[in-house]
Amino acid sequence: MSLPGPIALPEAQWTADYLSVPENLTLACQTNAALALQLLSERAQENTQTHIEQRRAEYETEAVRLQQETNKNITDLLLQLVNQQNNLTPRLPQSKSKIPDPVLYDGDATKLNNFVASLSNKIQHSIEYFPDETAKVSYAYSRLDNACQNRVRGHFRHLYEAGADVTITTFVQFTDILCYYFDDPARKQKADQKLFTLKQRGRSFYDFITEFEDTLADSSWVNQSQQLRPYLEQAVSSELQDVFLLIDAPTDYKGFVDFCRTKDSKIQQKRALRSTRQEYEQSRRPLLSTSSSTQTPAPRGPFPKPFTTLPPSKIFTPLAAADQVLVSRGGNVLDLDHTSQQKGPDGKLTQAAKDARYQLNRCLRCNKEGHIARNCDLPSRPRAFRASENDAGPKTLISSPPSYDQQLKD
DSSP: OSSSSSOOOOGGGGOOHHTTSSSHHHHHHHHHHHHHHHHHHHHHHHHHHHHHHHHHHHHHHHHHHHHHHHHHHHHHHHHHHHHHHHHHOOOOOOOOOOOOOOOOOOOOOGGGGHEEEEHHEEEEEEEETTTHHHHHHHHHHHHHHHHHEEEETGGGGGTTSSSOOOOOSSHHHHHHHHHHHHHHHTTHHHHHHHHOOOTTTSSSSHHHHHHHHHHOOOOOOOTGGGHHHHHHHHHHHHHHHHHHHSSSEEEEEEEHHHHHHHHHHHHHHHHHHHHHHHHHHHHHHHHHHHHHHTTTOOOOOOOOOSSSSOOOSOOOOOOHHHHHHHHHTTTTTTHHHHHHTOTTTTSSBHHHHHHHHHTBBBTTTOOOOOOOOOGOOOOOOOOOEOOOOTTTSOEEEEEEEEEOOHHHHH
């Protein structure tokens, strides 16, 4: 702090602030100039040191800032160089492609569509291998065997003769050349003929519709699938046709196909369950035969004379025409199966149960398929009858196997 005016102080109280006032400095120089000069020198050194430290701190801060800016500029420059290098140098393909190469085409017309599809799939998923159309055509030409290459050699003269014009420049032109030389000219006519002769019959609807749509793709009806819906309804299995009598199927082609797939899957499950059940029953028949053969046979007696013809009451009455159609197609098999198990108050089968077993081609005794009552492995119940009163000898009970008429009664 500067003093307001000249003040005479003792030498012991002199400070740099005191001497900074010109009037005080004049008095001090008159009293002791050496001491005043020494105090001023020390103050100057302190100011100089403080200034140097401040400037040094500023220089260090500026140096750190410049270093950071320089590093950023260098990093940006390196990234630009890397990007330029990537743009100038094409990326090298991987050593192994994920999509395998198609098999060499041998000129078979039936394999042409699959070969073209494999080529397109390979090129689309390995674009780094084929940067332009020329590379695509060269690769596609290399997947032809020697016989096919010789056949289309006229369109690739530039590969054998210097200065020859390039006629095939795109992959689409290459596929057109393949179709011109190797495709079946009557492919559509054959597909149309096959399309209207396909039937599902005993196979699954999945296998049938796969072949149907594959044939449809080669036919002239490829864009008119909706018009084929009525024919497809007639080509499916009889089980599915029975379902159409109970449930209205969708009118559009896609909805109809989805509907048939859902219903046919349930039909196939029932078939598999029925087949498994029959195999299980057949595997147990030897066991039943063995167990029945070890039993002691009952005393045999005279057999009643079997009927040569069935009585009118036992003649089977056929079902109505509509019921026969449903039974032949499996429409009311479950109803008949339930009816075949009905018994009367006396514990015997009702006439409706017997008729149901006839319709299902089942045994009247065990209600199983594959045999009739006379060949059934189920042991028969011994039946006793009393001899005639006119016969001589003691009256005894004699067991005998049931007659054919008795089988019908059971």
